[in-house]
Amino acid sequence: MRKQIALISMLLVSLLMAQSGPRQAYQFPDIPGYTTLLCDFHSHTVFSDGNVWPTERVSEAWQTGLDALAITDHIEYRPHKDDIVADHNRSFAIASQSLNDWPLLLIKGSEITRDLPVGHYNAIFLTDSNPLDVQNPMDAIKAAVAQGAFVFWNHPGWTQPETKAVWYPEQTQIYDKGWMNGMEIANDQEYYPEAFQWCLDKNITMLGNSDIHGPAIFPPGEHRNITLVFVEESSQKGIKDALFAGRTAVYAKNRLMGREVYLKPLYEKAILIKPAQDLTGQKVKFGIEIYNPLPFDIELTAAGSVPEVQFPEQIVLYSQRSVLLRIKVAKDKNLDGLILPFVVQNVLIAPGKGLDVGIKVN
Numbered sequence: 001m002r003k004q005i006a007l008i009s010m011l012l013v014s015l016l017m018a019q020s021g022p023r024q025a026y027q028f029p030d031i032p033g034y035t036t037l038l039c040d041f042h043s044h045t046v047f048s049d050g051n052v053w054p055t056e057r058v059s060e061a062w063q064t065g066l067d068a069l070a071i072t073d074h075i076e077y078r079p080h081k082d083d084i085v086a087d088h089n090r091s092f093a094i095a096s097q098s099l100n101d102w103p104l105l106l107i108k109g110s111e112i113t114r115d116l117p118v119g120h121y122n123a124i125f126l127t128d129s130n131p132l133d134v135q136n137p138m139d140a141i142k143a144a145v146a147q148g149a150f151v152f153w154n155h156p157g158w159t160q161p162e163t164k165a166v167w168y169p170e171q172t173q174i175y176d177k178g179w180m181n182g183m184e185i186a187n188d189q190e191y192y193p194e195a196f197q198w199c200l201d202k203n204i205t206m207l208g209n210s211d212i213h214g215p216a217i218f219p220p221g222e223h224r225n226i227t228l229v230f231v232e233e234s235s236q237k238g239i240k241d242a243l244f245a246g247r248t249a250v251y252a253k254n255r256l257m258g259r260e261v262y263l264k265p266l267y268e269k270a271i272l273i274k275p276a277q278d279l280t281g282q283k284v285k286f287g288i289e290i291y292n293p294l295p296f297d298i299e300l301t302a303a304g305s306v307p308e309v310q311f312p313e314q315i316v317l318y319s320q321r322s323v324l325l326r327i328k329v330a331k332d333k334n335l336d337g338l339i340l341p342f343v344v345q346n347v348l349i350a351p352g353k354g355l356d357v358g359i360k361v362n
């Protein structure tokens with residue numbers, strides 16, 4: 001007996017000492033008034049058509065840098081249902097068991113799954129997924145809304161020619177009822193510029209999610225889609241409030257997309273600009289060092305000229321690297337307040353429209 005106790009306590013100690021796998025460390029900054037949380041609101045497990053057990057979704061969410069994950073198994077499409085016999089709440093319940101091990105906010109959701117023109121809708125912040133299992137999709141969305149859920153239209157261009165999103169009368173019906181709270185402008189490998197524009201025009205919250213079905217393994221240079229959420233408090237309530245208020249941005253395919261009101265302060269907080277210095281601390285004449293802590297290269301294009309100043313037309317701010325920008329200025333030029341105008345080609349504030357930024361010279 002004593003031997004057994006010793007063995008058990010050794011096992012306990014080794015569990016406590018165990019080290020987790022590494023976590024992707026993103027350096028998206030907070031913006032004034034809000035904390036930036038990294039979220040994925042669309043994922044599947046073996047309880048629908050995914051190939052991963054729910055607890056694994058939690059550990060890999062943490063390892064891929066997320067602060068919050070929603071598990072959103074299909075209500076209607078469950079190809080493993082002969083082997084996995086359970087109700088619609090079970091995958092979330094199992095995933096929740098691993099939350100002691102992983103500091104993650106886990107959000108309960110479901111995917112309401114219909115052929116076009118209705119399409120697929122995720123409902124998140126549910127309390128009970130089972131009432132969504134009804135014949136009429138409008139009744140399913142209504143049941144979700146009755147629980148205070150945040151409802152969004154998934155992958156609006158999926159299966160469409162050239163993945164071009166199409167807005168049908170069914171979407172108008174859902175939107176007019178106030179049920180289309182959000183929309184995916186990016187899903188897995190797809191990006192939907194039409195959806196991006198609808199979000200801006202119709203005041204819909206934009207999301208970019210993985211819709212992951214297999215294990216979260218990404219080739220070098222690729223990444224999990226992330227919805228950046230700007231919260232007042234780092235909690236489920238904080239995320240829900242921010243989603244209903246439209247405070248999001250989308251990181252997909254090494255591009256950042258969203259409303260200018262959030263992307264401008266995020267960019268300005270992230271990118272560090274300082275006068276270049278040599279080893280003795282002397283300023284290099286008119287040299288500027290720019291550091292990009294973000295996880296993707298930033299592509300800048302000059303947005304005009306400045307009299308008596310020569311500077312590069314194109315600049316690449318390499319991810320997590322510094323670059324030195326050398327500029328030529330006429331001898332007696334006053335540098336006070338001098339700003340070089342650029343457009344960020346891969347930080348988009350509308351489809352095809354980059355964020356305007358300035359590089360302060362002095």
Ligand SMILES: [Zn+2]
Nearest residue numbers: 111120154155
């Ligand atoms: Zn779907």
Ligand SMILES: [Zn+2]
Nearest residue numbers: 042044111211
């Ligand atoms: Zn899905």
